[in-house]
Amino acid sequence: MSDARAIEGVTQTLLQVIDDAVNTGPQAFPGGVKVIAQPPHEVQTDIEALQVNLFLYRTEIAAALRNEDPLDIAPGESAQPPLPLALHYLITPYVQGGKDLDAHRLLGLASRAVHEQSQLSHTQLHDSAAFSNVSTQLDGIRITWQPLAENDIYSLWSAFQTPYRLSAAFEVRVILIDSRRPPRTPVPVIRRGDNDEGPTARADTASPFPELEAAVPMLGQTAARPGESVDLRGINLSAHTAAATLTHPLLPDPETLTSTAATADTVTVEVPAAAPAGLWSASVALTNTVDGQDITTVTNAVPLAVAPRITSAMPITVARNAQGEVDITLACAPPVIAGQQAFLILGGRAIPEDRMIAGNPVTGGALSFTVPDAPVGKHVVRLRVAGIDSLLVDRSQPTPRFDDTQTVTVTS
Incomplete structure (x- = not known):
C-alpha cells in the first residue's frame, strides 16, 4: 500500500517521465525545456522560453474499491480499507512569442511519453519518489487518457481565470493510501467445536430452529x-x-x-x-x-x-324513515377500543359508525349506524372493527354457507 505522500510521489514520477521526453533525444529542443507543476494561472511565461506544466486538477474516490480490504492482510484478519484515489492531470505547453508549432511539438513529445507509460513501474516510482513507499503498492498504477468535452474545457479554464492554452488530460488510477488504524489480527483457532469436529453439515435445507x-x-x-x-x-x-x-x-x-x-x-x-x-x-x-x-x-x-362478534339478537328488521334512512343499533363483543374504526357492512356497502362521521373516537360495545338510501329487502351484514370482519360464513358443515342469522331486513 501507499503512505500519504503517494500523490506527491506519482506527480514527481510523471514530471520525470515528461522531462526525459522533452529534453532528451533527437527531437528535443536545443535550449532545454523546463518541466513544472503549477496552477495554470501562476505559470510565468515571461521568464522561460519553453515550459511544460503538469497540473493535478481533480482527485476522486475510486468507488469500486471503497470498501475493499487491504491486499496485504492475512486470512482471518480485518483492517480499515485503504483510501482509493483516481488523479486527473492536465499537460499544458507554454512557448514565448506565440509559436504554436513549438507548443504542438512539446505537447506531442509529452503526450507520447505519457502514452507509452500505460502503467507506472515500481522502479520508476522508487527512483523518482524515494520519499514515498508508493513504489511498494501491490496494485498497479495505470494511466488512461481522458477526453475533455467543450463544456469541460470552458469550465476548467474559466476557473483558472486565465486564457485557454492547448492541453491534454489523462487519469492515473488507482492510488491506495493506507489507513493509520492498525488491523485486527486475532489469534489462531486451536479447536473448532467439540472434539475439533468443525461445522456440522446438514443434508437438507430446512431450518434447524423453531x-x-x-x-x-x-x-x-x-x-x-x-x-x-x-x-x-x-x-x-x-x-x-x-x-x-x-x-x-x-x-x-x-x-x-x-x-x-x-x-x-x-x-x-x-x-x-x-x-x-x-x-x-x-x-x-x-x-x-x-x-x-x-x-x-x-x-x-x-x-x-x-374478529368481533355481533351479540345483538339477529336477524333484525328495520323500517326506513321519510328520508329513506334506517338506524341500526348493534351490540358487539369485545368492545371497540379507542383508535379503532367500526363499520357496518350492509350487503355491499360499508357504513361508518355514527361517531366516526362526527369525528369522534368509537369506544364500547354499543354501536349505532345510519344507513342513507337504504335499499328495501333482506341483506347480509358484517361488523368490521379495525379492518377485521365478523364471521359471516358458517364452515361447520361440509359445504360452507352464509349464516342466516346475520341478516337485516329493510322495510319501507
Missing part, C-alpha cells in the same frame, strides 16, 4: 373470535413447555398464554375472552431443559386476525 408459518383459526375461518382456539403451525416446535405471546398494536402489554396442546408442528392456544378485535401478532416461547438448565427459544411472529 419457526412459525401461520396462525390458523378453528374450522379454517379467516379470523378467530375471543374464546376460540387457534393453531400456531410451524416446524421444530417440540418443547417441554410452550407459551404463546399475543401482541396488539393498541395495547401496552402483550398477552401470554400457556398452550393447551403442543406437538412438533402445532402449538394450540385459546384467544382470551377480552381480546379486542384487530390484527395481532403471535409468537411462541419454547423451553427445554439441557444439562439441568432451562433454555428458552422464541420463534418468529405471525399475524393473527381476531
Whole structure:
C-alpha cells in the first residue's frame, strides 16, 4: 500500500517521465525545456522560453474499491480499507512569442511519453519518489487518457481565470493510501467445536430452529373470535413447555398464554375472552431443559386476525324513515377500543359508525349506524372493527354457507 505522500510521489514520477521526453533525444529542443507543476494561472511565461506544466486538477474516490480490504492482510484478519484515489492531470505547453508549432511539438513529445507509460513501474516510482513507499503498492498504477468535452474545457479554464492554452488530460488510477488504524489480527483457532469436529453439515435445507408459518383459526375461518382456539403451525416446535405471546398494536402489554396442546408442528392456544378485535401478532416461547438448565427459544411472529362478534339478537328488521334512512343499533363483543374504526357492512356497502362521521373516537360495545338510501329487502351484514370482519360464513358443515342469522331486513 501507499503512505500519504503517494500523490506527491506519482506527480514527481510523471514530471520525470515528461522531462526525459522533452529534453532528451533527437527531437528535443536545443535550449532545454523546463518541466513544472503549477496552477495554470501562476505559470510565468515571461521568464522561460519553453515550459511544460503538469497540473493535478481533480482527485476522486475510486468507488469500486471503497470498501475493499487491504491486499496485504492475512486470512482471518480485518483492517480499515485503504483510501482509493483516481488523479486527473492536465499537460499544458507554454512557448514565448506565440509559436504554436513549438507548443504542438512539446505537447506531442509529452503526450507520447505519457502514452507509452500505460502503467507506472515500481522502479520508476522508487527512483523518482524515494520519499514515498508508493513504489511498494501491490496494485498497479495505470494511466488512461481522458477526453475533455467543450463544456469541460470552458469550465476548467474559466476557473483558472486565465486564457485557454492547448492541453491534454489523462487519469492515473488507482492510488491506495493506507489507513493509520492498525488491523485486527486475532489469534489462531486451536479447536473448532467439540472434539475439533468443525461445522456440522446438514443434508437438507430446512431450518434447524423453531419457526412459525401461520396462525390458523378453528374450522379454517379467516379470523378467530375471543374464546376460540387457534393453531400456531410451524416446524421444530417440540418443547417441554410452550407459551404463546399475543401482541396488539393498541395495547401496552402483550398477552401470554400457556398452550393447551403442543406437538412438533402445532402449538394450540385459546384467544382470551377480552381480546379486542384487530390484527395481532403471535409468537411462541419454547423451553427445554439441557444439562439441568432451562433454555428458552422464541420463534418468529405471525399475524393473527381476531374478529368481533355481533351479540345483538339477529336477524333484525328495520323500517326506513321519510328520508329513506334506517338506524341500526348493534351490540358487539369485545368492545371497540379507542383508535379503532367500526363499520357496518350492509350487503355491499360499508357504513361508518355514527361517531366516526362526527369525528369522534368509537369506544364500547354499543354501536349505532345510519344507513342513507337504504335499499328495501333482506341483506347480509358484517361488523368490521379495525379492518377485521365478523364471521359471516358458517364452515361447520361440509359445504360452507352464509349464516342466516346475520341478516337485516329493510322495510319501507
